[in-house]
Amino acid sequence: MRNLGTVIGFTLRTKMMTKAFIVTTIILALIMTIGVNVPYLISLFSKDEPMKIGLLQGNYPVIEQSLEKSMAEQKNKDLMLLSYPNTTEDQLKKDIEAGKIDGYLKLEKQVEGTTEQFPKVIYTGTDSLGMSKENVLTSTLTLLKTKWVAKGALSEEQFRQLNEPISFESVKLQANGESKDPEKEDANKGISMMVVMVLIVLFFMTNQMTGNMIASEVTQEKSSRIMEILITSVSPLAQMFGKIIGMFLLGLIQIVVFLVVVLANLMLPHNIEPLKEMNFDISMIDPAVIGLGLLLYVLGYFLYATLYAAVGSIVSRTEDLGQAIMPIALLSMVAFYIPIFSISAPNTMLVKVASYIPFFTPTTMLLRIGVGDYAWWELVVSIALLLVSVLLFGYLSAKIYRTGVLMYGKRPSWKEIRKAMKAYKI
Amino acid sequence: MKTLELDQVVKQYGDKTAVNGVSFDVEEGEIYGLLGANGAGKTTTMRMVLSLIYPDGGSIKYNGKPYYKGLEKIFGYLPEERGLYPKVKVSEQLLYLAQLRGMARKDADKSLKYWLERFNVPENYNKKIEELSKGNQQKIGFIASILHNPKIVIMDEAFSGLDPVNVELMKETVKELRDNGTSILFSTHRMEHVEELCRNISILQKGNAVIQGNLRELKSKYPREKVVLRTVGAVEGLEQIAGVSEATRTEEGYFIRITDESAGQHILQAAMSQTEVKHFEIKEPTLNEIFIKVVGGESNA
Ligand SMILES: Nc1ncnc2c1ncn2[C@@H]1O[C@H](COP(=O)(O)OP(=O)(O)OP(=O)(O)O)[C@@H](O)[C@H]1O
Ligand SMILES: [Mg+2]
Numbered sequence: 001m002r003n004l005g006t007v008i009g010f011t012l013r014t015k016m017m018t019k020a021f022i023v024t025t026i027i028l029a030l031i032m033t034i035g036v037n038v039p040y041l042i043s044l045f046s047k048d049e050p051m052k053i054g055l056l057q058g059n060y061p062v063i064e065q066s067l068e069k070s071m072a073e074q075k076n077k078d079l080m081l082l083s084y085p086n087t088t089e090d091q092l093k094k095d096i097e098a099g100k101i102d103g104y105l106k107l108e109k110q111v112e113g114t115t116e117q118f119p120k121v122i123y124t125g126t127d128s129l130g131m132s133k134e135n136v137l138t139s140t141l142t143l144l145k146t147k148w149v150a151k152g153a154l155s156e157e158q159f160r161q162l163n164e165p166i167s168f169e170s171v172k173l174q175a176n177g178e179s180k181d182p183e184k185e186d187a188n189k190g191i192s193m194m195v196v197m198v199l200i201v202l203f204f205m206t207n208q209m210t211g212n213m214i215a216s217e218v219t220q221e222k223s224s225r226i227m228e229i230l231i232t233s234v235s236p237l238a239q240m241f242g243k244i245i246g247m248f249l250l251g252l253i254q255i256v257v258f259l260v261v262v263l264a265n266l267m268l269p270h271n272i273e274p275l276k277e278m279n280f281d282i283s284m285i286d287p288a289v290i291g292l293g294l295l296l297y298v299l300g301y302f303l304y305a306t307l308y309a310a311v312g313s314i315v316s317r318t319e320d321l322g323q324a325i326m327p328i329a330l331l332s333m334v335a336f337y338i339p340i341f342s343i344s345a346p347n348t349m350l351v352k353v354a355s356y357i358p359f360f361t362p363t364t365m366l367l368r369i370g371v372g373d374y375a376w377w378e379l380v381v382s383i384a385l386l387l388v389s390v391l392l393f394g395y396l397s398a399k400i401y402r403t404g405v406l407m408y409g410k411r412p413s414w415k416e417i418r419k420a421m422k423a424y425k426i
Numbered sequence: 427m428k429t430l431e432l433d434q435v436v437k438q439y440g441d442k443t444a445v446n447g448v449s450f451d452v453e454e455g456e457i458y459g460l461l462g463a464n465g466a467g468k469t470t471t472m473r474m475v476l477s478l479i480y481p482d483g484g485s486i487k488y489n490g491k492p493y494y495k496g497l498e499k500i501f502g503y504l505p506e507e508r509g510l511y512p513k514v515k516v517s518e519q520l521l522y523l524a525q526l527r528g529m530a531r532k533d534a535d536k537s538l539k540y541w542l543e544r545f546n547v548p549e550n551y552n553k554k555i556e557e558l559s560k561g562n563q564q565k566i567g568f569i570a571s572i573l574h575n576p577k578i579v580i581m582d583e584a585f586s587g588l589d590p591v592n593v594e595l596m597k598e599t600v601k602e603l604r605d606n607g608t609s610i611l612f613s614t615h616r617m618e619h620v621e622e623l624c625r626n627i628s629i630l631q632k633g634n635a636v637i638q639g640n641l642r643e644l645k646s647k648y649p650r651e652k653v654v655l656r657t658v659g660a661v662e663g664l665e666q667i668a669g670v671s672e673a674t675r676t677e678e679g680y681f682i683r684i685t686d687e688s689a690g691q692h693i694l695q696a697a698m699s700q701t702e703v704k705h706f707e708i709k710e711p712t713l714n715e716i717f718i719k720v721v722g723g724e725s726n727a
Binding site for chain 1: 512518
């Protein structure tokens, strides 16, 4: 096992010093820095000024004044009401053209039969007001209408009560009779979904990247014949797992660098404010999702990495490698797309079945943990299956690795591989 | 005790027999020469000795035992195609390989510096393999195979691609290793190296060991067919002597081919009777000649 450490150390040292690794790490770190700062950058460019609306006065002074007053009290950031006493409509239209205001409101007399109705409100402007601003105005006006209809029959206190919004709360009944706050649960689900997505994408990307690196590394060692020296000095098992663990640590180092970069950027004073606004709280992340997610991630990585190493050892030339790793790449793509397409329906039969197939367990089981339903025994069984296949495929791959690295020329037949695998100790 | 014992070793690739019942022993402190035409089975035999591939028949014993764990620490191997990482620094990969063979990194570093110095390439310590010339890569491969003080060294065409000065350096090193008790299995296509270094040899042909044994004895078994004669004056009638097949005049005398060794004495008598003889020699066949005779120029790829 001392050799395992030596192989890991060598893999780390030689890979970390390569230009390719350093350059990609820096580029990705820069992209992340930009990504983290995007909300701040956007807020820099869209200094959103409130919409300015003029109010033509004269027809209903009482209502007009109340409207002005309550709008001023609301301090709405998007909407600003400017009063225009003693002006004509023409003047307002000119102001619109001059860009001083975006539009104006006019109260118009409305009579039905003989009774005078609450005035009709007309908005004139270059663009329509838009749903949210119209809502603000109508709800304010509705209140004024109540006051106008009641005509002093209500006390100030009664009026205040009318003004109060209705408090509405929905409670979801859980299977065990307990009730949870569904709103909070929804928020947590959203966060879990995000964590699941991030982990699945990360799994897919790192899997493909390191997998390719491992396979081509093995092929190169084989074609440069250094493999002959390696096999005569260290057991293939130590050699293969040393390389795989080394690559894993390399990826880990990269991820730590990225985390530090992202966190450092988030800590910058100009980024703290937008983050608070998004209502984001670390404690909202379910630790079970993170913990189990990482366990599945590591096991999945080892399962795929051993396969990539085995395939790399069968191929003699780097040019043939792309074709040879296709089946594994396809497997990992299926493992990626099943949960991605099932993210809104995580309890289908497809997802359930897939979560027991070791190649798909790392992603599909994660989906079920994060956003679906699962029983604890299902989790145990699928992780046990995954663990067993990691050991089994690790052993088989080491055998293939030992056998494959000495087969040059034509692609060996299955019979030859089987015969050789029986012979070679690992 | 015999360091290496091969007994009736067989290796088949499909229906082709690459090595067909080869047996030989290598003693402690001996350089054993494995000769043969291209494709004769030298590399295959060496790979079996290293346990890289397993024989289909026969046995290989190391210090009297079959392959045992720990041998990898005393093996040194210089493959025919130089096995080194092209893009990794010389020091990085040689220290790694020495560590894998059980040497402490610090000791390996000291040893590496010593050898680089000795082969006059200390500046290669921090260079990548791909930046080196072929001969210098060869030197690094050679150092890699002996850095960890192995007891059994296997060198497949050790001196190919080296200039005469470096060949001398390597030969000195190999002899030094031998004198320190290392057993060396050695293949080459340069017969003069074998004559200088090896005590025992095998010549393989199509997987069979056609000639085996002590180099001196082998040579003495082959008939001596060449006479070199240097005289002051001319010698007449050499072709008429019984057993002489051909006589040619050279700068200083004659080169005579004989079919019967006893003809030599008649040649000497004839020469002495006519002029003064400065030099007379019945030459042993060179290994080169034996090789060509045995393998017969036919390729067996
Ligand atoms: N991996 C292999 N698969 C099939 N045949 C092989 C393999 N390796 C070697 N052979 C065959 O075995 C025979 C012996 O090959 P080997 O490499 O031992 O020759 P060699 O004596 O080292 O030749 P050279 O002097 O050219 O290096 C050759 O005929 C070769 O074609
Ligand atoms: Mg060879």
